[in-house]
Amino acid sequence: MSIVVIGNGMAGSRFVTELRDRDRETPLTVFGAERQQPYNRVLLSNVLAGIAGPDQIGLVDPAWYERNNVEARLGVEVVRIDRDAKEVHASDGSVTPYETLVIATGSTSFVPPIPGTEGGLPAGAVAFRTLDDCSAILDVASTARSAVVVGGGLLGIEAARGLAGRGLEVTVVHLAGHLMERQLDPGAGKVLARTLRRLGIRALLEANVTGLRVGADGARVTGVELASGDVVAGDLVVMACGVKPEVGLARAAGLEIDRGVVVDETLTSVTDPAVRAIGECSQYGDVVYGLVAPAWEQATVLADVLTGADTGARFTGARQITRLKAASVELAAMGETHHGDDDPDVEVMQFADASRGTYKKVVIRDDRVIGAILLGETSTAGTLTQLYDRAAPLPADRLSLFFPGMGGVQTADSPVRMPDAATVCHCNNVSKGQIRTCWEKGARSAAEVAAETRASTGCGGCRDALEGIVAWLDEQESAPVG
Numbered sequence: 001m002s003i004v005v006i007g008n009g010m011a012g013s014r015f016v017t018e019l020r021d022r023d024r025e026t027p028l029t030v031f032g033a034e035r036q037q038p039y040n041r042v043l044l045s046n047v048l049a050g051i052a053g054p055d056q057i058g059l060v061d062p063a064w065y066e067r068n069n070v071e072a073r074l075g076v077e078v079v080r081i082d083r084d085a086k087e088v089h090a091s092d093g094s095v096t097p098y099e100t101l102v103i104a105t106g107s108t109s110f111v112p113p114i115p116g117t118e119g120g121l122p123a124g125a126v127a128f129r130t131l132d133d134c135s136a137i138l139d140v141a142s143t144a145r146s147a148v149v150v151g152g153g154l155l156g157i158e159a160a161r162g163l164a165g166r167g168l169e170v171t172v173v174h175l176a177g178h179l180m181e182r183q184l185d186p187g188a189g190k191v192l193a194r195t196l197r198r199l200g201i202r203a204l205l206e207a208n209v210t211g212l213r214v215g216a217d218g219a220r221v222t223g224v225e226l227a228s229g230d231v232v233a234g235d236l237v238v239m240a241c242g243v244k245p246e247v248g249l250a251r252a253a254g255l256e257i258d259r260g261v262v263v264d265e266t267l268t269s270v271t272d273p274a275v276r277a278i279g280e281c282s283q284y285g286d287v288v289y290g291l292v293a294p295a296w297e298q299a300t301v302l303a304d305v306l307t308g309a310d311t312g313a314r315f316t317g318a319r320q321i322t323r324l325k326a327a328s329v330e331l332a333a334m335g336e337t338h339h340g341d342d343d344p345d346v347e348v349m350q351f352a353d354a355s356r357g358t359y360k361k362v363v364i365r366d367d368r369v370i371g372a373i374l375l376g377e378t379s380t381a382g383t384l385t386q387l388y389d390r391a392a393p394l395p396a397d398r399l400s401l402f403f404p405g406m407g408g409v410q411t412a413d414s415p416v417r418m419p420d421a422a423t424v425c426h427c428n429n430v431s432k433g434q435i436r437t438c439w440e441k442g443a444r445s446a447a448e449v450a451a452e453t454r455a456s457t458g459c460g461g462c463r464d465a466l467e468g469i470v471a472w473l474d475e476q477e478s479a480p481v482g
Helices: 010-022 041-049 062-067 131-141 154-164 186-198 248-252 292-307 381-390 432-440 446-453 463-478
Strands: 003-006 028-032 071-074 078-082 087-090 095-097 100-103 107-109 125-127 146-150 169-173 201-204 209-214 221-226 231-233 236-239 243-245 261-263 275-277 282-284 321-326 329-335 347-353 358-365 368-375 423-425
Touching: 003 010, 010 028, 010 292, 041 131, 041 154, 062 071, 078 248, 125 131, 131 154, 131 236, 146 154, 146 221, 146 231, 154 169, 154 186, 154 201, 154 236, 154 321, 186 201, 186 329, 186 347, 186 358, 186 368, 221 236, 261 275, 321 381, 329 381, 368 381, 381 423, 423 463, 432 446, 432 463, 446 463
Parallel strands: 003 028, 003 100, 028 071, 100 275, 125 236, 146 169, 146 236, 169 201, 261 282
Antiparallel strands: 078 087, 087 095, 107 243, 209 221, 221 231, 321 329, 329 368, 347 358, 358 368
8 A cells, every 4th residue: 555645744744653653664655845844833933932943843854754764755746636547746747646645735824815915915924824934924023113913813812922022013903802712702802912912912803904005116015904994004914814724636636625625534535535634624524623633633543544553543523722822921722612601501610810811711511611711820721621621520629620729629730649641732642641651761851751752742832741740750759768
């Protein structure tokens, strides 16, 4: 069996490594439209903020491909799929046959069709999606004094925080009535806006961008125009209006497309049994998963199925947990967060301290957590995530969901109290027990444990927990006996 993978992003590269962990012989070719080694898109905001360099967010070292007998065609784009001949045609003129085709083309930035974008974005305006985009933004930011970020979702907030950290005056322009409306309720959105304001980031809400404004030369952006008639000036405009699944190749090949490539529980196209799809370009049921953890779970399931490591492996959906951890802004949100006190079917617990930038909310149904928001102070995020992910019963003292240790209830966030079965890294499904085992085998730093287990290499939200566990294990080893 020969396997061809189209797409070498977070889903495609993870599938390739998972497959080679199980099978080192099957001929395997991966095409990546980007020239760079695969990298963690979740950490692009760290590059934008100057916290990390591009070389620090890589997922697979280029030398790995040769060592593991993988033909990596980086910088080569697939332009056509011939399902009848079972071949893919690439931009360099090559034709590659396959027995199994894995489509992992991810998603692309959505740029609204507004005046100023007809022939592509003008100089000074950049969509924020790739490492090349990040480099382009930094090039403009190096001489800019002000920036406008169009879009107040997760990506827009990350971009705004990164640019503000570089000293730019930043304005976020958002169409909805509050920030991050997909993950947050209005109360949390209001607290987030206040937190950003303290960091020098202004948020304009219910603001409809109707066009990009360019200078007298007609070439360089000078700001954005709003439906109200106002103009928001900026030397740099970052388009963070969302993403859309990249399904052009799949559609042209005649595969069934809804929002993504429609697949079953084995990630097989419902149109062609020789074609699989994973990540943001795939659709299971009526859901396109836009977070890293479900994509990596799909990659694992597909590797198990194709290699026979677990022929019964199935992807039956995933819970989506959003983490934002930028300088001075920490957020965890999961599940059904928009219920209010007037909903008779649920119990809602809330705590807010806007002056400190803190907002906490837990939504409960039938003694189970079905949604939660932690903004500004996230020490109980691990506990809530486990309760939500496992649909486990709540502790007797529910205040412990907000305030660790309240009422004598021990939380799972402390290493000494955390059971080995507790999941520390939800992106990679790494438990405390796996971290302990890795440490006992000789990995003595968080970086070494991450290299072995992949813990903290997804959204990065569990990095503090990983470091805390490793430090605790080190303390146990050095503790005096008797």
